Amino acid sequence: MPGPRAVVLVEGASDAAAIETLARRRGEPPDDVKIVALHGYTNLPSALRTLGPAAPQRIAVLCDAGAEAYARRALGPAGTCRVCHADLEDELIRALGADRVRDVVEAQGELAGLRALERQPAQRDRTPEQLLHRFLGVRSGRKARYGGALAAALDLDALPDPLRLVLDDVGL
Template sequence: MTETSRTRAGEQQAEALLRFERAARSWLNGGAAATAAAAEARGLTEAGVVTTAVLVEGDSDRAALQALAESNGRDLGDERVAVLPMGGAMSIRRYVEALGSRGLDLELHGLCDQGEVRFFERAGMRASAFEICDPDLEGELIRALGLDAAEQVLDEQGDLRLFRTFQRQPAQRERPAEQQLHRFLGTTSGRKEQYGRELALRAAADAVAPAPLRRLLAAV
């Protein structure tokens, strides 16, 4: 196979995996298109597009895991690993039943916040199959990097001035800076996803990636 052929094959695999991820989410979120989406997800699985699914709570978890994989020279798409944000841990049972041994029979892994462990356990996920963030992904990333490095990432993204303004708000003044930053990351739509990726990339570059992310990536 030529280099051009390999590149095209990789692009086709990436496109197909993205189709699976979209179909699976549409199927499992319900709605008018759920039946067609279920058929598409099943067909793509049978075609070998995906063999493993990583179930995460939100888009920021997905962005962080993919960023860490890229930093380690891995392409999860090529490896047929789908990363599926569920829109919250309470959806885990539906995903496990549909994608696990009773459904599409994919190998399942997961990542959850410390406060959501019970949902993963009740869904039948083995303790060894999922990792736990303490208290959540943002907390893990801030703690791993340290405040100075995390603020450098904000500065690079053009958000440090906004953060300084946020810190001066009455409700924030008495909180430690790490807690202020944690809260800041959740104040605007899309910010968690943006910084899930950017902080994970910086953590990987500094060789301080949070242990739950490192263990999860090693397991898939």
Template sequence: MADMGIFRDTVTGWAGGGSPGAAGQLAAEAGVRTVVLVEGPSDLAALEALATRFGRVLHEEGVCVLSMGGAMNVGRYAGLLGPPGLGLRLTGLCDEQERPFYDRALERAGAPGREVFVCVKDLEEEMIRALGVPVVEEIVEAEGELTPWQTFTRQPAQQGRNRQDQVRRFLGTRKGRKIRYGHLLAGALDPGRVPAPLDALFAAL
């Protein structure tokens, strides 16, 4: 069976203007039936962690979560992977402000159902709200970043912001931090308190 990572890398290169290579063959060998289009690697990390939390093995279910490097690329990916291209089922997880890009892209690609699951601000905000700030702070402390977090909250730019918005902004202040915490926050979610867009997405897969 083909490796899902090789399929992802091949599609990413194809979307970037390269050759399709063996994308179709790799999809068939890996058993890919559904592709979940997400904006970036932190979304991918969170969904993979949440799948593990649910006891689900997405690649065995024929599901590939694909990071596109930005919501503006959704049209390109939808055309390559949907009915005009490989003919795979498409779905997606996005922020509210990105919803129009997804809707237009999936409509142009003729994707049946056009299932898009929407976070209000972003995926991190949904998870922070579900967990509660005290739990997130415990995770930050366990990662050895309590002092940087406390320093961040004392910055003048953070005064007047609520604690939830402060945490969300803190996660984006260093390269790689959103990816790391996306995985950690998703792994800490109680299966009974999963944010609605994530719960709906997994129910649809």
């Protein structure tokens, strides 16, 4: 059985869920494109070594702004690196807008939890976007679930550049 025609390397489960969701929505099931959650960028060199000499011709990395220099050094000329403005959640929140993200939170049955966070004194000075970003990261597994849910709510004709480009890099 031949290996994948392309590989997308991402930081974690939320990034993988978003890329998988967007690939399916664009009509290309990712069966021949392997999406690998690194569980931290420091695992990038090891993942690249695992691909070895039989690595697919197309390798793309989606990374957060803070990891760009590290990811580019580790990747070298082996592939392309696409960088989120801050991180994946920031890209999704900016693309959808706070009101639409709140709609997704409500559809997931977690609006009460978001409202409880908003009422906390330490959160009162945060913008709606900052509150949503915080909300997505405070419970284990929430980022991964919302990676897919928020990607499903995006307008495919107006994807954030890093997401659109990484999909294009591997032909999805």
